[in-house]
Amino acid sequence: NAGVTQTPKFQVLKTGQSMTLQCAQDMNHEYMSWYRQDPGMGLRLIHYSVGAGITDQGEVPNGYNVSRSTTEDFPLRLLSAAPSQTSVYFCASSASTGDGGGYTFGSGTRLTVV
Amino acid sequence: GENVEQHPSTLSVQEGDSAVIKCTYSDSASNYFPWYKQELGKRPQLIIDIRSNVGEKKDQRIAVTLNKTAKHFSLHITETQPEDSAVYFCAASQEKLTFGTGTRLTIIP
Numbered sequence: 001n002a003g004v005t006q007t008p009k010f011q012v013l014k015t016g017q018s019m020t021l022q023c024a025q026d027m028n029h030e031y032m033s034w035y036r037q038d039p040g041m042g043l044r045l046i047h048y049s050v051g052a053g054i055t056d057q058g059e060v061p062n063g064y065n066v067s068r069s070t071t072e073d074f075p076l077r078l079l080s081a082a083p084s085q086t087s088v089y090f091c092a093s094s095a096s097t098g099d100g101g102g103y104t105f106g107s108g109t110r111l112t113v114v
Numbered sequence: 115g116e117n118v119e120q121h122p123s124t125l126s127v128q129e130g131d132s133a134v135i136k137c138t139y140s141d142s143a144s145n146y147f148p149w150y151k152q153e154l155g156k157r158p159q160l161i162i163d164i165r166s167n168v169g170e171k172k173d174q175r176i177a178v179t180l181n182k183t184a185k186h187f188s189l190h191i192t193e194t195q196p197e198d199s200a201v202y203f204c205a206a207s208q209e210k211l212t213f214g215t216g217t218r219l220t221i222i223p
Contacts, residue, residue: 033211042120042203042215043158050209058210059115090157092211102148103211105157 002026006091006106013081013113021076021109023091031094032074033058033103034066036087043090049074081113116141118206120214128222133194135217137204138186144206147180147187152201152216161202162189194221 007022025032033048045058049068063085065077074093078085091106117140127133139147148163164171164178164187171178175194180187191198199221204214 035213040123040215043213045210045212048210059212094211102160102163105159107157 004091004093004104004106006089006109008109009107011109011111013078013111015081015083015113017081019078019081021078021089021091021111023074023076023106024072025074025093025104026072027093027095027104028071029093029095029104030071031096031103032068033092034064034074034076035090035092036060036085037090037108038087046076046089078111083113085111086113087111116144116206116208116210116212118204118212118214120204120217122217123215124218124220126220126222127194129194129196131194133189133191133198133219135189135202135204135219136186137188137206137214138184139206139212140185141206141208142182142185143208146207146211147178148205148207148211149176149178149189150203150205150213152203154200158203191219196221196223 004025030051034046035043037043044060047066049055055066089109092103094103120137145166150158151161152158164180175192177190201216201218203216
């Protein structure tokens with residue numbers, strides 16, 4: 001049982017490049033989400049999914065796309081990287097939303113856009 | 115949407131003393147309130163949570179209280195130890211989990 005697995009751990013992109021951050025969980029969790037963490041701003045929700053085929057926007061969705069074709073995987077795509085997207089990205093999953101239980105986080109992806 | 119405010123942003127306490135971190139939330143529909151601890155360079159880890167039908171929960175040296183009427187909840191750490199030094203985040207959820215901005219807790223030996 002690996003929990004939530006994120007790849008890559010580190011990435012440097014040039015402005016305008018695109019890439020996909022991978023997230024996979026093996027706990028059969030329905031709920032998955034992506035956060036970005038910036039100094040002094042806590043964790044801000046980018047996109048989330050309440051089940052396969054269902055996604056919705058969070059607080060800071062611009063510049064990012066997601067899809068959820070399977071329960072296990074929830075990739076985050078950066079369409080055209082900008083320096084403002086330099087951040088640490090965390091994927092998280094939970095058995096259910098609301099009061100259903102705790103969220104398990106992946107180990108994070110540190111992204112630098114130059 | 116939900117807005118979670120967290121205070122203080124930094125907190126230093128002597129080893130053995132107690133630490134209290136406070137959060138307020140705006141959406142009365144929120145019904146789940148977890149607390150996370152994040153050590154430097156690591157992922158956030160759940161340390162305790164409370165649901166809206168409970169006013170207080172305790173786990174060894176850690177306790178959380180919830181006042182739904184006032185829409186605030188607090189984390190209490192007693193008999194603090196050096197390993198308690200970290201950044202602590204509160205959060206509130208009804209469907210989406212919204213985080214506070216964090217408290218950097220430093221335990222002074």
